[in-house]
Amino acid sequence: MRWRLTIAACLSVLMASSVQADDGLLETISARLSVTPVVRAAIAQDKTLAILSRPMHSEGRLLFSREHGLYWVIETPVASETLVTRDRLLQVTGSHRRLMTVAEQPALAAVGDIFFPILSGELDALREAFSISVSGDAAQWQLLLSPTQAPLNRFIHTITLDGGTDLQRMTMTDHNGDTTVMSFADVQREPATLTDSELAHFAF
Amino acid sequence: MRFEARPSTIAWMILVILAVAVLWQTLSSSQRLPVQTNMLALLPAAEQDPVAALAVSTANEHLSRQHLLLIGAGRSTDAIAIAEPLIARLQQEPVFTAVHARVDTSSGESIARFYAPYRNALLSPELQQRVQANGVAVLSEQALHTLFSPASAIHSSLLANDPLLLFYDFLLSLGNSNQRIRLEAGYPFIHYAGRDYLLIRLELADSPFSINAQQQALPALDAALLAARTQDPAAELLDTGVLRFADAGVRSAKQEVSTIGAGSLIGVVLLFLWVFRSGWPLLLTVLPIASGFVVALAACLRVFGDVHLMTLVFGASLIGLSVDYSLHFLIDRQASDANWQAGDSLRRMGRGLWLGVASSVTAFMALCLTPFPGMQQMALFCSAGLVTAALTVTGVFPLLLRHGAPGTAPGLGMARQWLQLWQSPLRLAITIVIVVALALPGLMRLHSNDDIRLLQGKPPALLASDARIREITGIDSSGAFLLVEGESEATVLQRNDAASDWLRQQQQAGHISGFDSLSRQLPSPARQQQAAAWLASLPQDPAALAYAAQIGLDPATLAVYTQPASPLTVSDWLANDVSLPWRKLWLGETARGFATMIPVRGSTAAPINEALPEGTRWIDPVADMSGLLETYRERASGVVMAAFALIALLLVLRYRPRRALAAMAPALLAATCALAVAGWLDEPVTVFHLLALLLVLGFGLDYSLFLLENREHPQSTMLAILCSGLTTLLSFGLLALSSTPAIHAFGIIVLTGIATTLLFAPIVQTTHNEVLS
Numbered sequence: 020m021r022w023r024l025t026i027a028a029c030l031s032v033l034m035a036s037s038v039q040a041d042d043g044l045l046e047t048i049s050a051r052l053s054v055t056p057v058v059r060a061a062i063a064q065d066k067t068l069a070i071l072s073r074p075m076h077s078e079g080r081l082l083f084s085r086e087h088g089l090y091w092v093i094e095t096p097v098a099s100e101t102l103v104t105r106d107r108l109l110q111v112t113g114s115h116r117r118l119m120t121v122a123e124q125p126a127l128a129a130v131g132d133i134f135f136p137i138l139s140g141e142l143d144a145l146r147e148a149f150s151i152s153v154s155g156d157a158a159q160w161q162l163l164l165s166p167t168q169a170p171l172n173r174f175i176h177t178i179t180l181d182g183g184t185d186l187q188r189m190t191m192t193d194h195n196g197d198t199t200v201m202s203f204a205d206v207q208r209e210p211a212t213l214t215d216s217e218l219a220h221f222a223f
Numbered sequence: 224m225r226f227e228a229r230p231s232t233i234a235w236m237i238l239v240i241l242a243v244a245v246l247w248q249t250l251s252s253s254q255r256l257p258v259q260t261n262m263l264a265l266l267p268a269a270e271q272d273p274v275a276a277l278a279v280s281t282a283n284e285h286l287s288r289q290h291l292l293l294i295g296a297g298r299s300t301d302a303i304a305i306a307e308p309l310i311a312r313l314q315q316e317p318v319f320t321a322v323h324a325r326v327d328t329s330s331g332e333s334i335a336r337f338y339a340p341y342r343n344a345l346l347s348p349e350l351q352q353r354v355q356a357n358g359v360a361v362l363s364e365q366a367l368h369t370l371f372s373p374a375s376a377i378h379s380s381l382l383a384n385d386p387l388l389l390f391y392d393f394l395l396s397l398g399n400s401n402q403r404i405r406l407e408a409g410y411p412f413i414h415y416a417g418r419d420y421l422l423i424r425l426e427l428a429d430s431p432f433s434i435n436a437q438q439q440a441l442p443a444l445d446a447a448l449l450a451a452r453t454q455d456p457a458a459e460l461l462d463t464g465v466l467r468f469a470d471a472g473v474r475s476a477k478q479e480v481s482t483i484g485a486g487s488l489i490g491v492v493l494l495f496l497w498v499f500r501s502g503w504p505l506l507l508t509v510l511p512i513a514s515g516f517v518v519a520l521a522a523c524l525r526v527f528g529d530v531h532l533m534t535l536v537f538g539a540s541l542i543g544l545s546v547d548y549s550l551h552f553l554i555d556r557q558a559s560d561a562n563w564q565a566g567d568s569l570r571r572m573g574r575g576l577w578l579g580v581a582s583s584v585t586a587f588m589a590l591c592l593t594p595f596p597g598m599q600q601m602a603l604f605c606s607a608g609l610v611t612a613a614l615t616v617t618g619v620f621p622l623l624l625r626h627g628a629p630g631t632a633p634g635l636g637m638a639r640q641w642l643q644l645w646q647s648p649l650r651l652a653i654t655i656v657i658v659v660a661l662a663l664p665g666l667m668r669l670h671s672n673d674d675i676r677l678l679q680g681k682p683p684a685l686l687a688s689d690a691r692i693r694e695i696t697g698i699d700s701s702g703a704f705l706l707v708e709g710e711s712e713a714t715v716l717q718r719n720d721a722a723s724d725w726l727r728q729q730q731q732a733g734h735i736s737g738f739d740s741l742s743r744q745l746p747s748p749a750r751q752q753q754a755a756a757w758l759a760s761l762p763q764d765p766a767a768l769a770y771a772a773q774i775g776l777d778p779a780t781l782a783v784y785t786q787p788a789s790p791l792t793v794s795d796w797l798a799n800d801v802s803l804p805w806r807k808l809w810l811g812e813t814a815r816g817f818a819t820m821i822p823v824r825g826s827t828a829a830p831i832n833e834a835l836p837e838g839t840r841w842i843d844p845v846a847d848m849s850g851l852l853e854t855y856r857e858r859a860s861g862v863v864m865a866a867f868a869l870i871a872l873l874l875v876l877r878y879r880p881r882r883a884l885a886a887m888a889p890a891l892l893a894a895t896c897a898l899a900v901a902g903w904l905d906e907p908v909t910v911f912h913l914l915a916l917l918l919v920l921g922f923g924l925d926y927s928l929f930l931l932e933n934r935e936h937p938q939s940t941m942l943a944i945l946c947s948g949l950t951t952l953l954s955f956g957l958l959a960l961s962s963t964p965a966i967h968a969f970g971i972i973v974l975t976g977i978a979t980t981l982l983f984a985p986i987v988q989t990t991h992n993e994v995l996s
Contacts, residue, residue: 064371070379072775077371096773097367105414107405112368115353130373174378197378 045142045153048160051184053140055208056085060186063202069195083138084213087221089130102220103130132171137180137189149178159183231618238611239514242521249524256520257529260473261432264531264596274813278706278820279844285807286702287431290444290464292423293692296457299407299419305451305458306410306421312447313425318440323424325409335394337801343758343788344751346389347396348742351750352724359757360766362387367770386780387767389758397743404696415695418459422696431466441470463689471682475962476532483957490953491546494946498634499557508549510619511612515545519608527600533966534597538604545612547947548576551929551940552616556628558635558939563627569617572940575932579925580613582870589862589917595855598914638942642985651986658892658979665899672907673853675845682962697736703823703843705738705835710816712793716747718838719819725836726821736825741808745796751788758784852910859913866920867891878931882987886931889983890923897976904971911968919976922951926984937988948981 059082066075079093088104102109108130110117136144142162145151148171149164162180166172174193181188185208189201213221249256294309296302306324313322338345346354353361366387369375377388385391404411404422411422425444429436448460495505519538523530555568587602645651692698707722709715723742729735746754761767762781771778793809796802802809810818826843835841867887874883894916901912926944933940955977958970 064373066377068377068379068382070382070776070780072777075370075774091373093371093373097364097371099368099372101373105405110368110372112365115349115365117349193378195379 044155044157044160045151045162047157048153048162048182049140049142051140051182052137052142052186055211056139057208057211057213058083058138059205059207060203061205062091063204065200065202067198067200069197082213082217082220083134084217084221085139087213087218089134089138090217090220100220103134104221105131105135133175133178137186229618229621231614232622233618235514235611235614235618238518238614242518245521245525246517257524258535259432259529259531260434260469260476261430274708274810274815274818275706275840275842277813278704278810278818279842281807281810282702282704282820282822283844284430287465288427290425290427290466291462291692291696291698292425293413293459293461293695294421294423294451295415295418295459295461295695296421296455297418299410299412299421301455301458302412302419302421303408303410305455305460306423308454309447309451310423312450313423313444316440316443316447318428318436318443319425320428321424321426323426324411324421331394334397334801335390337799338390338394338791340789341751341791342385342390342393343784343786344755344790345393345746345788346750346754346757347393348720348723348727348746349396350389350392351746351754352727354757355753359760359764362389362757362761363764363766363770365392367773370774382776383780384783386771386776386783387761389784413696420459420695425464427464427466431464431469436466437470437473441466461688461692461695463685463692467685467689468681471685472963473532475682479957479961479963479966482960483954486957487950487954491950494949498942498946499553500633504549504553507553507620507623508546511545511549511615514615515608515612518611519604522607523600523604526603527596530604531597531600534600534604538601538608545609545616546950547579547925547943548613548616549620550943550946551576551933552620554939554943554946555933555936556624558936559627561627565621565624569621571933571935572929573617575929575940576613576616578928578932580609582924582928583609583921585866585921587921589866592862634942634945635938638938638945641945642937642941642988644985645983645988655892658896662895662899665902666895668902668905669898670907671853671856671909673849673856673909675848675852702845703826703841705821705823706818706840706842707821708813708816708818708838708840712817713748714838715817715819716741716745716793717749718836719821720747720750722821722836722839726823734827735823738821738823739805739808740821741805741819744802744805745791745793745809748790751790755788761785856908856910856913859910859917863894863913863916863920866917867894870920870924882931885986886924886927888986889927889980890920892983893919893923893976893979896979897972900975901968901971906968906971909965909968911965912972915969915972916976918973919980922948922973922977923980923984926980927987930984930987941985941988944984945981948977948984951977952981 060080062079062081064075064077064079068075076096077093078095079091081092082090088102091101091103093099093101097112100111102111107118132148136142142151145164148166148168150167152163154161154163160182164178164180166175166178176192176194178192179188179190180186181190185206186203188203191199191201292309294302294305296305310322310324313319350362350365353365366389369388369392370377375388377391381388381391404413406412407419413420413422427436427440429440431437431440444462448462451458451460491508492505495508496502499505516538520530523534551572552568555572556563556565559567584606587606591599591602705722705726707715707719709718719740720742723738723740726735726738726740730737761784762778767781768778770776771781797806797809808820808822810820867890871883871887874886877883878886897916897919898908898912901908906912926948929940929944930937952974955970955973958966959974961967961970
């Protein structure tokens with residue numbers, strides 16, 4: 020698994036640097052992901068950790084607003100809500116609320132640094148922290164992101180994004196071989212602005 | 224030539240020689256005069272308890288050496304571009320011991336390394352409280368949430384060493400307590416109103432009140448800021464710190480010393496030239512002032528070890544009153560014939576002069592009874608200065624002036640008219656009625672305010688930038704804290720834990736906005752033992768086993784929690800660099816045991832002491848100081864009344880009641896008018912207004928006593944009073960213009976008080992004439 024990804028990454032990097040036409044595809048993908056400032060989706064997450072005998076599976080929904088941030092609800096197996104803004108993170112589990120700032124935990128910065136540009140389609144912003152290679156075509160594309168800077172490159176080895184008309188899957192691998200696969204379904208971009216009840220989630 | 228060795232001549236010589244010796248010794252040992260510039264040094268310590276006083280001074284010391292710098296720009300990269308050369312430049316300056324900006328991302332790893340040996344006895348305070356309330360199962364529940372959280376970066380090696388993510392949670396909880404700060408490219412940033420502000424914290428090598436800090440740190444900082452502004456004019460550069468305010472205070476005080484000094488000097492020169500038509504008396508008058516100043520300074524240095532800048536400001540003006548003594552002597556000589564002998568003048572004015580010195584010194588000694596170190600210093604300074612000045616006039620003037628200077632002083636005619644001002648009892652009665660009628664509404668408007676912050680004049684520009692920085696950063700340095708004490712380290716830490724839990728509740732309830740406690744960094748032995756017992760039970764805990772089964776983890780990994788943890792002790796923690804940002808909170812061993820403090824931010828009201836956790840005390844130095852000022856304002860009111868009553872009694876004993884009343888009247892009317900003016904100006908009455916009233920009383924009596932005692936030359940006495948009164952008005956009139964509220968208060972009261980006293984001074988003469996006729 021790990022070596023295969025590494026090879027894929029190397030190949031993609033080579034391809035990206037040699038094929039200028041990829042920039043056109045990247046623009047197309049950017050345009051598709053940024054068509055609305057708001058995205059809603061069902062999300063299924065499978066974390067595969069070497070130490071665990073089976074993948075950890077969870078399901079929930081996410082709501083992203085370019086202006087306000089990311090609101091992520093996990094419904095199974097344990098209910099929790101996570102709210103990520105540019106500089107803080109609020110986690111609510113039952114009656115317990117925990118507010119953290121990015122300064123407290125640099126790993127949290129990754130959440131914003133990765134999810135925000137991807138979900139808002141600002142792929143150019145990713146170039147600051149990742150080397151990007153693209154493959155496939157407009158109907159079925161794949162982006163391979165390799166972090167180039169600390170501290171991101173200490174937590175993440177690669178991130179792979181798969182999609183067609185919209186984002187379908189995001190796969191993160193770390194240096195220990197642990198992987199996290201997030202599958203997006205039921206992607207809704209309308210209404211293009213947050214409804215009142217959605218906006219309420221972002222009020223701290 | 225016969226040398227008249229009067230006792231006063233010898234006393235003067237001894238005093239001046241001793242004073243010069245003291246000054247010589249001080250200057251040769253320390254190269255410069257020890258001048259104190261911290262306004263707070265004028266005030267008594269609010270805290271009588273040594274432990275609390277130690278905590279207050281520790282907190283003050285820390286707060287006063289901090290300097291905050293904010294660089295605001297549209298984009299964080301622009302702010303960093305300005306910050307980097309600025310930081311490099313400031314780091315070169317030895318006047319700053321530290322420039323905190325870039326957060327070392329590896330510090331997280333060194334923190335984790337330090338706490339690792341103790342990990343099996345450590346839980347975050349929040350988790351510890353939840354387990355305490357709901358049992359060990361909470362740990363597994365929490366772990367499941369963390370594990371599935373999209374925000375947690377969990378990997379296999381982490382789970383192998385910490386299957387329930389407890390140490391992970393503990394390390395997370397150690398974070399920054401300022402919720403607004405985030406890191407960008409390693410720099411702390413605050414996003415505010417569409418701009419990114421980079422925060423830099425400077426630590427001063429010296430106290431901001433030291434000459435060194437003001438003369439070196441501030442110019443270095445200003446030069447660095449100017450370079451940064453030139454580099455990017457669009458950037459917003461803000462800075463604040465006690466250093467700025469301390470410097471502004473010294474600057475304005477120095478400027479006021481020179482304006483008041485210059486104003487006073489010009490006034491005196493003009494008056495003398497008008498009265499004497501000669502420069503010689505002017506030079507003579509400098510002698511008592513100069514020798515008074517030298518002796519006063521030496522006395523202060525001898526008794527207090529240093530002299531406060533404010534003592535020099537006030538003291539120099541007050542010694543200026545000794546112009547009185549010179550004037551009485553010189554004008555009496557001017558008004559005499561060619562056969563004048565110094566002894567004649569001294570006989571006529573000597574009793575009034577020494578009574579005047581005695582009443583002034585009495586008024587100053589009343590200041591000594593107040594516990595204000597600044598006031599005590601001023602009282603000593605002025606008493607020593609006035610006594611020396613009086614000795615100069617009585618002991619040295621006769622040696623220098625041997626012959627009369629016949630000729631009419633130009634002011635005598637005016638003095639005669641002035642003396643007749645109240646010859647008509649009707650006019651006097653009507654004037655008094657009008658004055659009282661005007662004063663009453665002013666007196667009705669009087670109110671008091673003892674907020675210590677009102678006493679320090681702070682330039683609006685500095686206050687505005689300080690307020691803006693507080694608004695952006697949310698950093699509030701009110702200085703309030705909770706003092707936690709106990710007989711042993713373990714007890715203090717246990718009480719510290721309990722107090723922190725209580726403060727967390729207060730925070731959730733919105734009573735405070737935050738606090739910094741050692742409870743996270745250094746849990747008590749009791750908490751550590753409790754946590755260790757919970758963790759050791761995890762391999763048998765059903766909830767933990769269920770958790771392992773649910774996620775597919777080998778239950779055997781839970782055994783890591785049974786490894787015994789070393790106890791984390793205060794000395795271990797203090798010995799490691801991880802404690803650096805927090806060490807200031809640990810006060811260590813005290814007279815009563817051990818103590819630590821918990822600075823509290825944004826408290827809306829002082830908690831009631833009964834509600835505080837055991838072994839803690841709520842200390843708010845600003846509020847305590849204001850409370851203290853209130854006490855002394857009330858006490859000073861008492862002193863003023865007592866002084867009036869005492870002096871009235873003495874006057875009644877020496878003169879007849881009617882004349883005693885006449886002697887008191889100018890001072891009483893002066894006090895009424897001075898307070899009424901404060902009322903009309905809507906100025907809250909402070910302890911400083913009341914202390915000034917004491918002085919007005921002293922001056923008023925001086926004038927009355929001179930007029931009552933020197934019956935041979937009433938015109939020359941009145942002229943001398945008018946001259947000295949005008950000189951005083953000139954000097955104190957400028958004090959009222961001071962931007963330091965305490966000095967302004969003093970000035971405005973003395974200004975109106977002395978003006979009124981001068982106006983009504985001839986009342987005494989009226990009764991005198993009646994007696995004569």
